[in-house]
Amino acid sequence: MIRKTVVSIIVALLVCLLITSSSDGKKETPSSENVPGTCILGSLTKIYEPVIFSHSLHSLVTEDCATCHHHSEAGQTPSCKECHSELKDAYHSLCIGCHKEREMGPMGCTTCHVKKTTNEPPIKMKSKNEPETCTLRRLEKIYDPVIFSHEKHTNFADNCATCHHHSPIGQTPACGECHGAPFDPKNLSMPGLKGAYHLQCMGCHQETGSGQLGCTDCHAKKLSQKTAKEEK
Amino acid sequence: MEISRRKFLKSISAASGASLVSKSQFAHGAERFTGWPERFGILTDITRCVGCRSCEAACNEINKLPAPKIPFEDQSVFEKIRRTDAQIYTVVNRYPNPKPGGPAVYVKKQCMHCDEPACASACLVKAFKKTQEGPVIYNKDVCIGCRYCMTACPFYVPAYEYDEPFKPEVKKCTMCFERISKDGIPACVEACPMEAMTFGKRSDLIRVARKRVIEQPDIYIDHIYGEHEIGGTSWLYISGVPFEKIGFRMDLGTTPYAELTKGFLGAVPLVLILWPAFLIGVYMFTRRRQEMVETEAENFEIEEDQQ
Numbered sequence: 412m413i414r415k416t417v418v419s420i421i422v423a424l425l426v427c428l429l430i431t432s433s434s435d436g437k438k439e440t441p442s443s444e445n446v447p448g449t450c451i452l453g454s455l456t457k458i459y460e461p462v463i464f465s466h467s468l469h470s471l472v473t474e475d476c477a478t479c480h481h482h483s484e485a486g487q488t489p490s491c492k493e494c495h496s497e498l499k500d501a502y503h504s505l506c507i508g509c510h511k512e513r514e515m516g517p518m519g520c521t522t523c524h525v526k527k528t529t530n531e532p533p534i535k536m537k538s539k540n541e542p543e544t545c546t547l548r549r550l551e552k553i554y555d556p557v558i559f560s561h562e563k564h565t566n567f568a569d570n571c572a573t574c575h576h577h578s579p580i581g582q583t584p585a586c587g588e589c590h591g592a593p594f595d596p597k598n599l600s601m602p603g604l605k606g607a608y609h610l611q612c613m614g615c616h617q618e619t620g621s622g623q624l625g626c627t628d629c630h631a632k633k634l635s636q637k638t639a640k641e642e643k
Numbered sequence: 644m645e646i647s648r649r650k651f652l653k654s655i656s657a658a659s660g661a662s663l664v665s666k667s668q669f670a671h672g673a674e675r676f677t678g679w680p681e682r683f684g685i686l687t688d689i690t691r692c693v694g695c696r697s698c699e700a701a702c703n704e705i706n707k708l709p710a711p712k713i714p715f716e717d718q719s720v721f722e723k724i725r726r727t728d729a730q731i732y733t734v735v736n737r738y739p740n741p742k743p744g745g746p747a748v749y750v751k752k753q754c755m756h757c758d759e760p761a762c763a764s765a766c767l768v769k770a771f772k773k774t775q776e777g778p779v780i781y782n783k784d785v786c787i788g789c790r791y792c793m794t795a796c797p798f799y800v801p802a803y804e805y806d807e808p809f810k811p812e813v814k815k816c817t818m819c820f821e822r823i824s825k826d827g828i829p830a831c832v833e834a835c836p837m838e839a840m841t842f843g844k845r846s847d848l849i850r851v852a853r854k855r856v857i858e859q860p861d862i863y864i865d866h867i868y869g870e871h872e873i874g875g876t877s878w879l880y881i882s883g884v885p886f887e888k889i890g891f892r893m894d895l896g897t898t899p900y901a902e903l904t905k906g907f908l909g910a911v912p913l914v915l916i917l918w919p920a921f922l923i924g925v926y927m928f929t930r931r932r933q934e935m936v937e938t939e940a941e942n943f944e945i946e947e948d949q950q
């Protein structure tokens with residue numbers, strides 16, 4: 412009699428334990444307090460600056476956590492090293508694999524692994540690749556190309572991220588790397604390239620009270636298109 | 644036909660009882676339709692509009708409208724508040740910023756493509772239709788030119804071609820229905836350099852709007868115009884200044900205009916059956932009485948004559 416009772420109590424306890432343990436992590440998305448904004452990967456800091464992975468940017472462009480935190484239970488987001496001993500291969504095949512598939516994001520080595528410099532901090536570093544001007548020719552048929560003075564703007568921006576926003580420190584992706592066609596139903600908040608240019612450029616000009624604000628200030632109508640009336 | 648009082652009362656009560664109990668076709672308007680779930684919409688962010696009128700120019704081009712009197716580059720057009728017209732499906736109006744020293748506020752106005760349009764409800768011949776894709780479109784082949792739609796619309800949008808003597812139509816924005824049916828986007832949305840308008844499913848746009856309003860409370864007013872106004876519209880607005888200061892009506896309520904009239908209009912056929920039935924019954928009943936009175940009078944006269 413007593414043995415039966417003891418056994419049934421133990422079985423009941425075990426069942427309770429099973430139920431409570433299996434009900435963890437059923438939520439689709441983890442709470443926002445635990446989600447990191449950036450992950451700093453510093454295992455190669457002897458030679459390279461730490462890789463700054465923008466978790467917030469990537470969570471915006473993926474449908475759900477399992478896109479990267481693959482092969483884990485629903486709602487779980489284990490860190491990469493929990494399963495992968497050969498971390499390097501895992502990182503490169505997942506990250507660069509996805510960048511190649513979507514044709515967005517860095518695919519070369521030095522975009523993520525910036526060689527260490529001892530003289531200047533990386534933010535203010537003037538790289539050799541920095542352009543003086545950028546010529547934007549997309550509306551060539553109707554307007555003269557827009558000549559954007561990159562040099563002038565780097566002089567009064569605090570750091571590259573003022574314009575090259577939502578990217579790791581020191582990284583300067585081209586606008587078109589993230590801003591493509593507008594109104595993607597999966598990412599309606601992301602402006603297309605045209606909207607991004609105007610919102611970023613004119614937004615800053617409006618805020619600082621300097622710089623061009625009119626349409627023709629940047630887009631000069633082609634001379635051949637102008638009528639005699641317009642040429643005063 | 645003779646009918647006893649008892650029979651008459653029985654038949655009338657049976658008819659009323661039956662009409663109350665049965666789910667007649669006249670009652671279908673009482674159910675609330677929350678809208679086609681996949682319908683598209685457009686979110687206009689008024690803080691982004693700079694008044695360049697590229698949207699007006701694009702609309703003009705796509706719909707092959709006549710060239711405007713004041714060209715699109717001319718800023719003097721903003722001196723007056725304009726409304727849509729038979730030849731102008733959308734207008735951008737300029738309002739002074741209520742915040743002192745703030746930049747002028749530009750607001751694009753066009754058909755709101757309501758979820759339960761007042762124009763469609765008022766139309767006698769179903770010339771206006773709210774499509775599954777979202778736009779409210781017009782069928783010129785059935786329109787009779789009564790212009791009830793113009794009276795019904797709370798935004799004063801539909802415009803009649805008074806100058807057209809033989810085939811006048813009611814004109815308004817179509818949300819580029821042909822284009823969006825082929826996976827395109829409306830011309831005004833595409834043209835806007837500031838991406839002030841976002842095109843997508845209305846349900847997604849509500850979320851985008853809420854996100855913008857919540858994440859930047861110092862920039863946006865906490866209201867999405869068109870989310871619930873008169874039952875919801877497909878064209879939504881978010882703004883940095885109070886809506887009543889920039890020409891938006893705030894007195895519209897959240898009941899769709901169609902619901903205000905469906906009730907009693909739906910009862911009209913029923914009334915047209917019950918009232919005549921009742922009155923015929925009363926007539927037959929009183930005729931019987933009248934006959935009896937007349938017969939008695941005749942008998943009385945005959946008796947008098949005989950005397």
